[in-house]
Amino acid sequence: MKQLIIVYFSVALLLSCNNNSGANNTQNSTNINAAQDTAANFFPVTAFLKGEVNNIKTGGVTPLKKITIGNHTDSTWLKMDSIEIAVSDFLSPIIDSANLKKTFTEKKFLDQTINAFTFSYDPIDASNNNFLFKHWDVYVDPDKNIVKRIYLIKTANDGKTLQLTWQTGKWCKIVTIATIDGADVVVKEEKILWNFDEQ
Template identity: 30%
Template structure:
């Protein structure tokens, strides 16, 4: 998940803009919109769904173990699963709203360099507040060999029957993903579940 040329251009623009605005009070972030004019191809929205599919293809290319950890209202369980089960769980990230054409049409994009982590964050906000996807953030780690999407974060909210469902989803490239789901019925007790699927053995013990 690397972008050797386009994101180096973006990074240079953002860095230059940050330096130019360093003396202005209250200016802590710099968006691409505030930077010098860039062609549409340079600031085109990140292909969120395609990036996730690419990582799934990477998992399919090797025969390593996949560990699924579940926590439901504090009760924990873990089991090794096969790739089809991973693909089924990953469907939570592959939403119609995140497909390229719909994504560009339905979301606004802002970006800034986080000086504390030295990452570029691309933040996508829905134009229609009624859609279930409420927030999308892609974290880019700059590198001399090519800028890498290291993490994708989503927030969702919708209603099923009389139950409000909220989800926080995080995808760590080449490592794992996890989904936190909170359910709040109009009547009855709320519940929280956490599902984490790991394909990088270094994170099996997390």
């Protein structure tokens, strides 16, 4: 799986950089591909997350889950089998090229402020999009050519908005947002840690 990811991003970055070799590199955010093209090959987000879950299960470190509601935070140790259940909302529907390349676009750019290539995905027609994931970003370390972070926004069945930030090899955070009296309100935050060297 890691080799597939490296090959995918190496080819994507090489093609993008070659097409924009004359771009001004002094800007904080260099646009590699300004046009919103329908991507031929999307990054396999679901497969990546499942691989990360498997790494946690076999990594030998018991994950710690912190739940914050309002100003109150509780912590609990997760069983290895529970990690997949804890992030299950973000494992379906599947994000890959096969089911999305006709309805979503991919934008690529180098964000020098965070030192990452960013791949952003949005629906072509947001008003007529039934896919539960509304937006996601994949951040790639340009030096190591590995995925640093994934960010997903999903509409839950109850109308709430779920956001996942996945920091590769370290932690993930799930934020639940509800619309109350016309305003978006964070009703719950859940953070799962499995690397206690860097929090």
